[in-house]
Amino acid sequence: EAGVTQFPSHSVIEKGQTVTLRCDPISGHDNLYWYRRVMGKEIKFLLHFVKESKQDESGMPNNRFLAERTGGTYSTLKVQPAELEDSGVYFCASSQGPGAAQYFGPGTRLTVT
Amino acid sequence: QQQVKQSPQSLIVQKGGISIINCAYENTAFDYFPWYQQFPGKGPALLIAIRPDVSEKKEGRFTISFNKSAKQFSLHIMDSQPGDSATYFCAASKPSGYALNFGKGTSLLVTP
Numbered sequence: 025e026a027g028v029t030q031f032p033s034h035s036v037i038e039k040g041q042t043v044t045l046r047c048d049p050i051s052g053h054d055n056l057y058w059y060r061r062v063m064g065k066e067i068k069f070l071l072h073f074v075k076e077s078k079q080d081e082s083g084m085p086n087n088r089f090l091a092e093r094t095g096g097t098y099s100t101l102k103v104q105p106a107e108l109e110d111s112g113v114y115f116c117a118s119s120q121g122p123g124a125a126q127y128f129g130p131g132t133r134l135t136v137t
Numbered sequence: 138q139q140q141v142k143q144s145p146q147s148l149i150v151q152k153g154g155i156s157i158i159n160c161a162y163e164n165t166a167f168d169y170f171p172w173y174q175q176f177p178g179k180g181p182a183l184l185i186a187i188r189p190d191v192s193e194k195k196e197g198r199f200t201i202s203f204n205k206s207a208k209q210f211s212l213h214i215m216d217s218q219p220g221d222s223a224t225y226f227c228a229a230s231k232p233s234g235y236a237l238n239f240g241k242g243t244s245l246l247v248t249p
Contacts, residue, residue, distance in 0.1 A: 028180070055235065057235070057236070057237075059237075059239075064241075065241065066139060066141070066226075066239045066240060066241045066242070067181070067226065067228075067237075067239040067242075068239070069236035069237060069238070072235055072236060079235075080235070080236060082236070083236065115180055115181070117180075119235070123169065123232075123235075125171070125183045125186070126183070126235075126237060127182075127183070128173075128180035128181045128182065129180050130178065130179055130180045131180050
């Protein structure tokens with residue numbers, strides 16, 4: 025069974041540019057999560073999808089971040105325009121159902137210069 | 138504010154020794170406490186998890202000890218091996234939501 029995949033693995037962009045991160049969850053997992061780890065800090069929750077619906081987006085830092093999950097399959101996280109403080113590793117995770125274990129992807133390392 | 142505090146930040150243990158990582162939380166609504174293991178270039182992988190109705194859970198060389206009254210939980214790695222060298226994260230979540238609240242991580246190095 026394929027795990028959670030994320031693309032790209034690394035992205036280096038300039039301040040003010042736009043970047044779109046993609047996550048493909050484990051097949052059949054309705055729950056999809058985005059997390060971020062800024063250097064030196066803990067992994068922080070951004071938002072949670074159940075199928076195509078946003079269940080909880082309380083962790084989204086501001087309106088420069090837009091997450092979508094069209095069709096309830098893969099998800100994208102767009103940052104527009106990117107700021108220096110957006111640098112970090114963005115993780116996606118998926119789970120099968122309520123209270124089930126969350127499986128993480130390898131992450132996308134975003135560097136904003 | 139950080140909801141789960143983890144210590145130590147880094148840990149060096151000799152092969153065969155016991156590695157102990159501690160976490161503390163404030164929110165009594167938390168009812169799920171997983172530990173994740175992360176190797177360089179990989180995402181966090183679920184290692185073991187516990188719910189507050191038990192005080193200890195063991196899986197192989199890995200044991201979680203849970204102290205509800207003290208709001209603390211810890212990971213013990215028995216007979217630590219060099220292959221256990223990784224970053225370990227504790228986390229906690231509430232029953233009404235699925236967001237995991239992570240500690241800052243512990244970098245474990247097991248020396249031969």
